[in-house]
Amino acid sequence: MSPLFSRQDPSSRGLGMTSQRARDRLVDRLVAEGIRDRRVLDVMRQLPRHLFIDEALASRAYEDTALPIGQGQTISQPWVVARMTEALIEAKLPRRVLEIGTGSGYQCAVLAALVEQVHTVERIDELLRNARRRFRKLGLSNIRSRHDDGRLGWPDEAPFDAIIVTAAGAALEPALLAQLATDGCLVAPVGPSGRQGLLRVRHGDGGFVSENLGAVSFVPLLGGVG
Template sequence: MTGFARHVPEARGLGMTSQRARDRLVERLAEDGIADRRVLDVIRSLPRHLFVDEALATRAYEDTALPIGQGQTISQPHVVARMTEALIEHGLPKRVLEIGTGSGYQCAVLAALVEKVYTVERIEELLRNARRLFRKLGIANVRSRHDDGRLGWPDDAPFDAIIVTAAGAEVEQALLAQLAPHGTLVAPVGPAGRQTLLRIRAGEDGWVRESLGLVSFVPLLGGVG
């Protein structure tokens, strides 16, 4: 029984939401190239079915994105795992900024691995739901803000790592400015249908950009809602 299941009975799941379903998902992720055992162990323990609508709970451990309302989605588990793996590959960051809280699932994965997560969401209803889940699951190392994610969280910068869960045409300069020296930023970039997952790190002659493959994300929008 996982720690979450011990404290939150609904986290245990049943049938298509059971621990066995989570184990099968982790097996698929490992077969598809996710190698970091820390990431796989978190996904094994985290009750993804609580981060989606109850009507979709039986699909929570499929390796697919699912709608969460407000025109947003919970990312495909493989993408969550790949982004997390890329973010921590060169060492576990202490303080991570997440742009786009969404369902709260990616944030919860990070919170199980790092000291502190700062997460920004522009849609207030989604942020309320995520905060409720964080409290329910006893996730206490997350600070959240209802704001335009393109602005980041400048008053608590710099961050050891930044993860962006929506795609802009380019990486926002405001976010790069909030990255600590030798920090890592992972973000999808590009228009719908032609998005690339980028990892950006500071090098001797400026930013070093590395393509991690094709992805599909909702667009990174400004303002608040």
């Protein structure tokens, strides 16, 4: 694979606990924990996760754990990012992906390195502005972003080949299912805190077919904008 983030400045390369060696160790842990898709692993080996969190937490960037990013939100555990991405692209590599919940931008950046176009929606303006700066710094030009209520999706750009939701709702949002193309795939955490499952939904000619990929823990999917 050719370098994915060719416009990185020196801070992207990292030192010590944020170095390439730290990224390699993280990928080794992901493999040991069951992640198998080499495309996903290659992206996560190259992507500088330390740029997506506060500098004070940079030394923990390549731990396999969620970390706070402000506004009551977190950057997801790397294993969860890898598993959701792997589940989304397992059957086929989608061309256009809708992400609900930009957050730090890390999940979006992983997807942008794999697919033709990512549309991402974030309800918290400050988080979205920070994520946009990171996308520019990494030279990710195939991302379109929007400040809006993620539960509404992005109907003007629908249908999407795949949809990924990075916060947990009590149920799947009908508006998002309506924006999923036939033969498309949606991956989302669903359920109350402490009882969330990661669902993968495929849209076939006969309707929607859902499978539970296992227990997860996410912040709640909220409405409105901030």
